[in-house]
Amino acid sequence: MADLPDLSRFNKVVVKVGSSLLVDREAGALKREWLDALVDDIAALHKRGADVLVVSSGAIALGRTLLRLPKAALKLEDSQAAAAVGQIALARAWAEALHGYDIVAGQVLLTLNDTEERRRYLNARETLARLAAMRAIPVINENDTVATSEIRYGDNDRLAARVATMASADLLILLSDIEGLYTGPPNLDANATLIPLVERVTPAIEAIAGGAASEFSRGGMRTKIDAARIATQAGTHMVIADGRVKHPIARVAARAPCTWFLTPSTPMQARKVWIGGTLEPKGAITVDAGAARALGRGKSLLPAGVTRVEGVFARGDCVAIRDEQGAEIGRGLVAYDALHAERIRGRNSRDIADILGTPGRTEMIHRDDMALSGG
Numbered sequence: 001m002a003d004l005p006d007l008s009r010f011n012k013v014v015v016k017v018g019s020s021l022l023v024d025r026e027a028g029a030l031k032r033e034w035l036d037a038l039v040d041d042i043a044a045l046h047k048r049g050a051d052v053l054v055v056s057s058g059a060i061a062l063g064r065t066l067l068r069l070p071k072a073a074l075k076l077e078d079s080q081a082a083a084a085v086g087q088i089a090l091a092r093a094w095a096e097a098l099h100g101y102d103i104v105a106g107q108v109l110l111t112l113n114d115t116e117e118r119r120r121y122l123n124a125r126e127t128l129a130r131l132a133a134m135r136a137i138p139v140i141n142e143n144d145t146v147a148t149s150e151i152r153y154g155d156n157d158r159l160a161a162r163v164a165t166m167a168s169a170d171l172l173i174l175l176s177d178i179e180g181l182y183t184g185p186p187n188l189d190a191n192a193t194l195i196p197l198v199e200r201v202t203p204a205i206e207a208i209a210g211g212a213a214s215e216f217s218r219g220g221m222r223t224k225i226d227a228a229r230i231a232t233q234a235g236t237h238m239v240i241a242d243g244r245v246k247h248p249i250a251r252v253a254a255r256a257p258c259t260w261f262l263t264p265s266t267p268m269q270a271r272k273v274w275i276g277g278t279l280e281p282k283g284a285i286t287v288d289a290g291a292a293r294a295l296g297r298g299k300s301l302l303p304a305g306v307t308r309v310e311g312v313f314a315r316g317d318c319v320a321i322r323d324e325q326g327a328e329i330g331r332g333l334v335a336y337d338a339l340h341a342e343r344i345r346g347r348n349s350r351d352i353a354d355i356l357g358t359p360g361r362t363e364m365i366h367r368d369d370m371a372l373s374g375g
Contacts, residue, residue: 175243180259276371283311
């Protein structure tokens with residue numbers, strides 16, 4: 001069995017917090033002492049240089065209290081109204097807690113479509129990257145005010161896994177109301193034992209998953225295993241840890257009982273495999289010999305090295321990269337649509353704003369969005 005990972009090795013961490021941890025179910029109020037302890041852990045990660053993203057539930061739970069709504073199941077429109085009120089309270093709580101450590105918080109509201117539709121995905125990815133570059137911590141939640149059953153996740157475990165994939169995070173921490181994955185339901189099976197390490201999500205692991213454990217939580221172990229599959233396929237390690245205690249992340253670092261899900265890959269390796277072997281090219285870009293050599297040395301593709309643009313494609317689509325002889329040397333996610341790519345091909349990157357009338361990315365295809373043949 002592989003060794004358990006060391007928390008200090010991870011540089012981009014997504015932390016998922018459920019409603020039952022953050023909101024007192026009886027009072028419908030925020031657990032401020034618990035939140036302060038968690039933020040102390042998050043600030044420690046941030047201080048050592050890690051990028052941290054938070055996926056936080058709790059908007060509906062807080063909003064229904066502020067609106068004095070009954071504890072019974074809510075109609076869709078009442079849930080959306082509660083979310084509208086609760087999102088403000090939730091964002092304020094996180095902003096105030098992080099401000100105590102001189103950390104700026106940003107609010108990001110997503111729906112299923114934002115992580116599935118290419119253009120929205122790219123916009124959200126770039127926003128998260130810019131916040132990380134500015135050392136701000138995004139607090140992410142599903143946009144319950146607009147999402148309906150057809151366009152929503154319904155739980156923040158899978159949303160957190162998609163966010164981790166989108167942000168190329170190397171670790172996803174799911175804070176739960178259980179220590180981790182057990183061989184059986186621990187509340188029903190006295191002989192159930194904690195599984196400390198899952199090297200691969202197999203059908204046997206999936207079969208262990210149970211249902212939701214809390215009325216305030218939409219997910220259960222089933223959604224956590226789904227999240228583990230999404231995360232590990234994208235090169236992200238995942239850990240399920242007990243969030244009911246104070247300083248839950250520090251406890252993970254101290255080797256407290258939890259369940260680690262390992263990935264054999266890295267986010268960058270998984271992304272390149274996805275680009276090179278999964279996506280169907282929507283067009284092609286031909287490069288000159290100098291650009292081909294530069295790509296081979298790990299450089300990005302600049303407009304100056306492009307000699308021909310073929311096909312009809314949009315920003316973020318996969319295109320084939322060809323050399324002067326027409327041989328495919330790689331594939332990549334292009335930063336411009338076909339019309340704009342044609343206008344700036346062969347030109348210096350500093351001329352892009354003058355040509356297109358608006359600033360654009362320096363690269364036609366960034367090296368992180370490129371998979372070279374045989375590389």
